[in-house]
Amino acid sequence: MAAVSEWERRLEETALAPIRRTGPRFWALVAALLAVIGWGVYAYWVQIRDGLVVTGMRDRISWGLYIATFVFFIGISHAGTLISAILRVSNARWRTPVTRMAEFVTVVALVCGASFVIIDLGRPDRILNVFIYGRWQSPIMWDVLAITTYLTGSITYLFVPMIPDLALFRDRLGGHTSRWRGWLYRTLAIGWNGNATQRRSLASAIGVLMILIIPIAVSVHTVVSWIFAMTMRVPWDSALFGPFFVAGAIFSGIGILIIVMAILRRAYHLEEYVTEKHFLYLGYLMAAFAAIMIYANINEFMTHGYKLQEGVEFHFRQLFLAEFAPLFWFYLLGGLVSPIVIALLPATRSVRGFVLAAVLVTVAMWIERYFIVVTGLRVPLMPYEPASYTPTWVEWSLLAAGLALFALLITLFSKVFPIIAVWEVAEDHEATVASPDTARRAALEPPKLEGETAR
Amino acid sequence: MNDDTAKGAAAEQDRACVEAPPHPVTDGSRFDRRRFLRVLGLGTLAVVPLPVLPELLRQAGLAEAPPEPVRGQGEPARMRDGRIRQWTMIIDLRACDGCQSTGKPPRCTAACVEGHFAPEPMEWIEVYEAELPGGGTQFMPTPCQQCQNPPCVNVCPVGATFSTPEGTVLIDQERCIGCRICMAACPYDRRFFNWGNAPVPPESLLADYSPEHQIPAKKGTVMKCDFCPDMARTGTLPYCVQGCPNDAIYYGDLEEDIATNGRVLVAASRFLSENDAYRLKEDLGTEPRVYYIPGHGEAVGRDAFTPDRLPTEWPWMERADGAVTWQR
Numbered sequence: 001m002a003a004v005s006e007w008e009r010r011l012e013e014t015a016l017a018p019i020r021r022t023g024p025r026f027w028a029l030v031a032a033l034l035a036v037i038g039w040g041v042y043a044y045w046v047q048i049r050d051g052l053v054v055t056g057m058r059d060r061i062s063w064g065l066y067i068a069t070f071v072f073f074i075g076i077s078h079a080g081t082l083i084s085a086i087l088r089v090s091n092a093r094w095r096t097p098v099t100r101m102a103e104f105v106t107v108v109a110l111v112c113g114a115s116f117v118i119i120d121l122g123r124p125d126r127i128l129n130v131f132i133y134g135r136w137q138s139p140i141m142w143d144v145l146a147i148t149t150y151l152t153g154s155i156t157y158l159f160v161p162m163i164p165d166l167a168l169f170r171d172r173l174g175g176h177t178s179r180w181r182g183w184l185y186r187t188l189a190i191g192w193n194g195n196a197t198q199r200r201s202l203a204s205a206i207g208v209l210m211i212l213i214i215p216i217a218v219s220v221h222t223v224v225s226w227i228f229a230m231t232m233r234v235p236w237d238s239a240l241f242g243p244f245f246v247a248g249a250i251f252s253g254i255g256i257l258i259i260v261m262a263i264l265r266r267a268y269h270l271e272e273y274v275t276e277k278h279f280l281y282l283g284y285l286m287a288a289f290a291a292i293m294i295y296a297n298i299n300e301f302m303t304h305g306y307k308l309q310e311g312v313e314f315h316f317r318q319l320f321l322a323e324f325a326p327l328f329w330f331y332l333l334g335g336l337v338s339p340i341v342i343a344l345l346p347a348t349r350s351v352r353g354f355v356l357a358a359v360l361v362t363v364a365m366w367i368e369r370y371f372i373v374v375t376g377l378r379v380p381l382m383p384y385e386p387a388s389y390t391p392t393w394v395e396w397s398l399l400a401a402g403l404a405l406f407a408l409l410i411t412l413f414s415k416v417f418p419i420i421a422v423w424e425v426a427e428d429h430e431a432t433v434a435s436p437d438t439a440r441r442a443a444l445e446p447p448k449l450e451g452e453t454a455r
Numbered sequence: 456m457n458d459d460t461a462k463g464a465a466a467e468q469d470r471a472c473v474e475a476p477p478h479p480v481t482d483g484s485r486f487d488r489r490r491f492l493r494v495l496g497l498g499t500l501a502v503v504p505l506p507v508l509p510e511l512l513r514q515a516g517l518a519e520a521p522p523e524p525v526r527g528q529g530e531p532a533r534m535r536d537g538r539i540r541q542w543t544m545i546i547d548l549r550a551c552d553g554c555q556s557t558g559k560p561p562r563c564t565a566a567c568v569e570g571h572f573a574p575e576p577m578e579w580i581e582v583y584e585a586e587l588p589g590g591g592t593q594f595m596p597t598p599c600q601q602c603q604n605p606p607c608v609n610v611c612p613v614g615a616t617f618s619t620p621e622g623t624v625l626i627d628q629e630r631c632i633g634c635r636i637c638m639a640a641c642p643y644d645r646r647f648f649n650w651g652n653a654p655v656p657p658e659s660l661l662a663d664y665s666p667e668h669q670i671p672a673k674k675g676t677v678m679k680c681d682f683c684p685d686m687a688r689t690g691t692l693p694y695c696v697q698g699c700p701n702d703a704i705y706y707g708d709l710e711e712d713i714a715t716n717g718r719v720l721v722a723a724s725r726f727l728s729e730n731d732a733y734r735l736k737e738d739l740g741t742e743p744r745v746y747y748i749p750g751h752g753e754a755v756g757r758d759a760f761t762p763d764r765l766p767t768e769w770p771w772m773e774r775a776d777g778a779v780t781w782q783r
Contacts, residue, residue, distance in 0.1 A: 050651055050652070050779070051650055051652060051674050051675055051779075052633075052648070053779055053781050054651075055650075058782060058783055059644075059646070059783050062635045062639065063635060063639060120634070120635075121632055121633050121634055122635065122649070122674075122676060122677075123632045123676060124632075126613075126630070126631075126632045129632050130632065133614050133615075133630060134613065137609055138610050138613075138636070139610060139636070140634055140636055227636065228639075230609075230610060230640070231606065231610070231636075231640045232606060232640070232642040232739055233639065233642075377639065380644075381643060382583050382643060383584060383585040383586065384644070387783070
């Protein structure tokens with residue numbers, strides 16, 4: 001038992017370390033990210049002053065990089081839900097050290113994604129019209145509802161399993177830290193003291209949440225796809241779009257999670273908890289989703305390409321052969337095929353290999369979102385020359401600022417909140433140490449809900 | 456275990472001090488969970504229904520209903536017996552030569568631009584040049600098709616674009632938030648966005664704005680052909696009809712079954728049927744109010760194999776102060 005408590009103490013120290021020590025590198029990073037965001041704010045100010053004319057968008061390709069980035073961010077927000085909720089429901093024990101990071105990614109990505117919709121608006125000063133005059137017939141309203149619901153849900157889902165860890169921070173840091181931190185942990189721990197009653201409540205709350213959050217997450221990305229699929233544009237006119245977007249969302253979510261995991265692991269020395277196993281399992285999951293994406297793409301291209309109805313030939317030509325071909329082939333080969341190859345080859349089946357795959361996937365999925373938006377609008381509707389679209393410095397600046405905001409929020413989160421679900425990891429460890437047999441069986445048995453949930 | 460119970464009791468006391476529940480709490484477990492779920496539920500309820508809130512307020516009579524019909528729209532035009540007029544446009548392509556014979560850019564577009572101060576490069580009625588089956592081209596003046604099942608109206612999140620009782624589709628630029636989903640939804644490419652400070656002449660700033668009279672243009676909003684119902688009600692034909700030198704464009708009322716190009720009056724239904732009229736992309740089910748009679752300008756002596764029309768000009772551009780233009 002002594003070994004267990006020793007182990008636990010080390011775990012707690014690891015979790016507390018980011019809060020206790022802040023080096024100059026942290027401030028340098030924050031300053032750099034703030035500089036990028038500041039540049040983005042300047043770009044947005046230029047856009048507000050002159051109008052969207054400073055972007056590359058025009059009447060025929062009237063959505064571009066902003067909407068693509070919105071879809072991308074909403075996509076990666078699925079990281080948290082998948083890792084956390086689906087793995088929790090299926091009782092996959094290995095998830096515990098990475099759930100918290102995944103849930104951070106979800107909340108932060110949602111905030112970043114939602115801001116890109118507002119950046120894209122021609123009249124952001126009238127944003128309240130959405131609430132005053134909102135019409136439920138519009139897919140945009142479905143999005144507003146789905147995303148606010150998902151944001152609420154994922155903040156709750158981030159917060160609730162964090163309560164015991166916040167209480168740990170409150171107890172361990174009380175008096176040794178700044179006043180606002182003490183107040184923050186005291187308030188957020190909402191009187192947690194870890195007795196049996198509270199544990200039961202927590203388990204039931206998590207049980208309800210993890211079930212609720214899955215349909216919400218699925219609905220969010222389905223509804224995002226409906227913004228496109230509800231129109232009559234040839235490449236968007238597809239019933240597959242909902243599931244295709246959801247699969248792509250989870251796929252890119254795993255990608256970004258692997259990257260965030262690798263960075264936080266190195267920055268905060270989490271090697272003992274976030275092990276190679278986690279990269280392998282998530283890498284396999286990513287490869288599986290790559291296969292799903294390939295399947296979806298084949299479905300989409302076969303059903304459209306076989307018949308080659310009006311506009312489809314143009315669309316296929318621009319994707320596979322002409323303007324967009326190099327990057328589109330990169331998406332297909334680098335983004336969809338390579339994660340599978342990396343997972344299959346023993347030589348590349350390593351942390352490094354999967355981080356590389358994750359970077360490829362993340363970049364490829366952004367490109368895919370961009371192509372969905374831009375190529376869909378580029379197919380001519382009437383007898384006119386196809387339009388072209390090149391993002392301007394304003395759009396690239398805002399994309400950079402969006403990514404910097406994402407990184408900054410993750411960084412700040414990691415400095416304030418426990419990045420490892422201490423109590424869950426400890427519980428898991430205890431179960432493994434106490435009876436390795438049980439743990440092994442739990443891992444092998446088919447998914448089973450915990451008692452509280454099943455009721 | 457003992458330790459646990461003691462801690463629990465202490466917590467119970469703590470909470471009693473803070474909350475002072477109205478009745479003694481005997482079953483700690485139920486209280487705890489219920490409190491927890493209540494906080495959770497209230498928290499969720501507080502944020503989720505943000506978009507639903509205005510509707511709830513309106514239902515409860517606590518907030519004003521959104522102005523309906525949208526601000527600035529006139530009373531629909533009626534016939535003597537009270538039936539509402541259903542505006543329509545019939546474009547006779549046999550008589551349209553893209554104004555090649557005049558040696559000028561298409562006059563319908565020019566008249567529309569000058570009448571509405573439509574900012575460059577917006578051509579609310581645009582003359583497309585489409586391929587004919589055996590080669591050669593036909594010119595197709597294309598205004599907003601005024602769909603009866605309008606995809607743009609369906610997708611607008613704020614009701615800024617809307618169908619009118621007269622069967623037209625209008626845009627309220629004072630409500631539009633500039634999300635441009637209507638532009639993505641329009642299958643005819645008939646919507647235009649004010650990407651910057653629209654280039655308009657100073658006199659347009661004097662105009663009294665209404666969705667039927669989209670002057671002056673407003674930055675960050677969508678514009679399109681409004682079918683000129685305000686003019687029709689006063690007995691004036693739309694600018695494009697007036698501008699056409701070949702009288703190719705008819706405007707009229709399907710309810711009374713008449714249409715005119717300013718020279719002759721026809722019975723709309725008979726005119727459409729006898730001349731094999733069609734609508735653009737009929738298979739989409741958008742039910743446009745704009746009809747075409749097939750042709751390539753043969754009635755005014757155009758050879759289908761003479762391509763190209765002249766590009767549209769915006770005559771008041773030098774007077775549009777501090778404006779920016781952009782390409783389509």
